[in-house]
Amino acid sequence: MERKPVFNDWCPGCGNFGILRAEEMALRELGVDPKKIVIVSGIGCSGKIPHFIELPISGVHTLHGRSIAFATGIKTTNPSLEVVVNVGDGDGVGIGMGHFVHLGRRNLDITVIIHNNGVYGLTKGQASPTLGRGVKTKSLPRPNINDAVNPLAVALAAGYTFVARGYAYDIVHLKELIKKGIKHKGSAVIEILQPCPTYNDVNTKEWYDKRVYKLDNDPAWDPVVKREEETKTKFEKAMMKVMELGEKIPLGVFYQNELIPTFEERLEQNIPNYREFYPAIQPIELKGIGTTDITELIKAKRV
Numbered sequence: 001m002e003r004k005p006v007f008n009d010w011c012p013g014c015g016n017f018g019i020l021r022a023e024e025m026a027l028r029e030l031g032v033d034p035k036k037i038v039i040v041s042g043i044g045c046s047g048k049i050p051h052f053i054e055l056p057i058s059g060v061h062t063l064h065g066r067s068i069a070f071a072t073g074i075k076t077t078n079p080s081l082e083v084v085v086n087v088g089d090g091d092g093v094g095i096g097m098g099h100f101v102h103l104g105r106r107n108l109d110i111t112v113i114i115h116n117n118g119v120y121g122l123t124k125g126q127a128s129p130t131l132g133r134g135v136k137t138k139s140l141p142r143p144n145i146n147d148a149v150n151p152l153a154v155a156l157a158a159g160y161t162f163v164a165r166g167y168a169y170d171i172v173h174l175k176e177l178i179k180k181g182i183k184h185k186g187s188a189v190i191e192i193l194q195p196c197p198t199y200n201d202v203n204t205k206e207w208y209d210k211r212v213y214k215l216d217n218d219p220a221w222d223p224v225v226k227r228e229e230e231t232k233t234k235f236e237k238a239m240m241k242v243m244e245l246g247e248k249i250p251l252g253v254f255y256q257n258e259l260i261p262t263f264e265e266r267l268e269q270n271i272p273n274y275r276e277f278y279p280a281i282q283p284i285e286l287k288g289i290g291t292t293d294i295t296e297l298i299k300a301k302r303v
Contacts (some may be wrong), residue, residue, distance in 0.1 A: 006051050011121075015168030015194030016045055018114060022171045023084070024053050026178035036205065037082045038074055042067035043162075044088035044122045046115035065095030066101070068103050071110050078280035079109070079264045082182060090114040090128040093151050099127075100151075103187050104252040106157030108263040111181045114151050117196035118203055119136045119141070125199030135280075138201045155189045156235065156255060159179030162188035163238060168195065169205055169211050173251065185258045187229040193249070225257035 010016050024211035027037060037057040041047040050059025062070045071085045087093075092100055092114050103110060118131040125139030129149040136143040155163050162184040166174035174192065181188035193212070195205045215221045225234050238255035269272045281289055 002173070008047060008048075008052055010048070011196075013195070013197040014099070015043065015117060015192070015196070016049070016122075018168040018171050018174065019046075019048060019192055019194065021050055022166075022168075022174040023049070023113065023178055024055060025171070025175045025180065027053075027055060027057070027084075030179055030182060032082050032182075036080060037084070038071075039084050039086065040067045040071040040074065040087065041086040044091045044115075044120070046086050046088040046091065047122075049086040062260065064208075065091055065097075066099065067091070068096060068099035068110075070113065072103065072106075072108060074097075074107075074109055075108055076263070076267070079275055079277060079278055084182065085110060085112045087112060087114055087152070088120075088128070089114060089118065090120045093154065094129045095172065097154075101154065103159045103232075104155055104160040106184045106263040107159060107260055108163055109186055111178070111184075113178070113181075115189045115194050116151065116191050117139050117194040117200055118152045119196055121196050121199055121201045125196075130213070137199060137201055137272065139199050146273070150191070150242060150245070151191050152254065153239060156239050159187070159260075160189045161186035161230075161250070161255075161257045161260050162253070163255045164189070165191045165193065165242070165249075165251050166249055167193050167208060169208070170212075170251070171216065173231040180253060180256075184256060186260060186262050193251075199218045203279040211247060211249045212251050213248055215254070217249050221252075223253045223255050225255075225259060228259060231259070232256060 034056045039057055040060045041049040042062055043047050050061055059072055062189055067085050067087055071083050075083045116130050119128055119137055120126045127144040131144050131145060132148045134143050152163050162181055164177050166177045177190055181190050193208055225231050241250055241254050244250055
């Protein structure tokens with residue numbers, strides 16, 4: 001079926017344009033069959049990503065804060081799919097924080113991309129959970145009185161096994177981070193620093209350009225856990241680095257550990273044929289008769 005063009009209604013200069021291009025380029029370069037890709041999003045400016053990707057993929061535009069829950073259901077019922085979740089800083093680490101944390105501890109093989117611009121852009125610029133205390137953007141009547149959530153510090157504590165940060169205006173670098181996150185075996189999160197030219201007049205492109213630097217440029221930086229005994233040291237180094245948010249802000253991979261079993265592998269311990277006969281391919285009826293035996297449930301209800 002021919003895909004009809006969709007009008008892109010983001011503001012001129014929005015960081016989402018860079019994120020969209022980097023994500024699309026990453027998927028093309030990885031060579032994944034588009035029929036095996038599902039892009040999930042929540043509510044907010046970031047929620048439009050599935051509509052605008054120019055690939056014949058499947059897209060699911062879900063509820064505010066519930067995109068990770070939808071993605072968890074999609075991936076567990078069909079582990080053969082490549083599932084990428086796009087969330088806003090309010091959508092994903094505000095109302096959706098509970099789902100964000102639990103994905104980390106499960107280590108389900110999903111990639112979460114956080115669009116972080118410090119404001120609720122779709123609803124006219126209120127402070128999001130990632131805006132710092134004392135910061136006053138143009139639509140706030142007074143400076144923000146709440147401390148900021150650090151999504152990557154939360155991700156590390158929750159158990160994500162791939163933790164990275166990119167910048168929306170550095171598309172090539174961001175594309176490579178997304179490719180690494182998708183190829184990673186386990187729960188991956190990539191925070192993307194994203195200027196909002198309409199409502200955030202503090203964290204602008206000029207503001208970020210003076211502060212961001214790449215961890216890749218340090219030959220001594222190695223975030224990959226290769227042996228069990230390295231886990232504690234590399235985790236602690238990653239935690240210290242993600243907290244570096246002052247005059248210098250690091251970009252790149254902070255932590256990667258593929259020694260932790262994924263949720264799919266844990267399911268296989270209880271269901272040995274899980275990957276061969278996963279729920280999405282199981283019949284729900286044969287010749288009009290349901291395949292699920294609910295006799296015992298009916299008995300229990302009568303009791």
